[in-house]
Amino acid sequence: MLARQLGLRPKPAGRSPSAWYADCPGKSHRLMVSSSANEFGCGYCRVKGSTADLETLARQRKEAAGKVRRPPQDQQRLTRMVLGAREPGGLSDEMAEW
Numbered sequence: 486m487l488a489r490q491l492g493l494r495p496k497p498a499g500r501s502p503s504a505w506y507a508d509c510p511g512k513s514h515r516l517m518v519s520s521s522a523n524e525f526g527c528g529y530c531r532v533k534g535s536t537a538d539l540e541t542l543a544r545q546r547k548e549a550a551g552k553v554r555r556p557p558q559d560q561q562r563l564t565r566m567v568l569g570a571r572e573p574g575g576l577s578d579e580m581a582e583w
């Protein structure tokens with residue numbers, strides 16, 4: 486199973502023995518993999534293709550993550566919140582007390 490080799494934690498989707506859920510590479514949602522058709526599809530990223538394409542996608546995302554070194558999602562959310570508070574009128578009473 487390619488998804489397992491890529492570390493995408495595949496799990497049976499239950500609909501058919503060849504239908505699997507796996508982690509979307511570098512994302513926090515799941516995509517569908519068909520082990521019989523050797524195809525995958527992600528409704529969130531609107532990408533689909535062969536399992537070879539999935540491997541390419543996983544490698545590209547891994548390389549991109551290594552280059553950009555994006556902070557974890559929680560940190561991004563916090564940064565956005567702080568930026569929002571700095572905007573004129575964006576500071577709520579609750580935030581001001583804090």
Ligand SMILES: [Zn+2]
Pocket residue numbers: 509510512514515516527528529530531
């Ligand atoms: Zn995706």
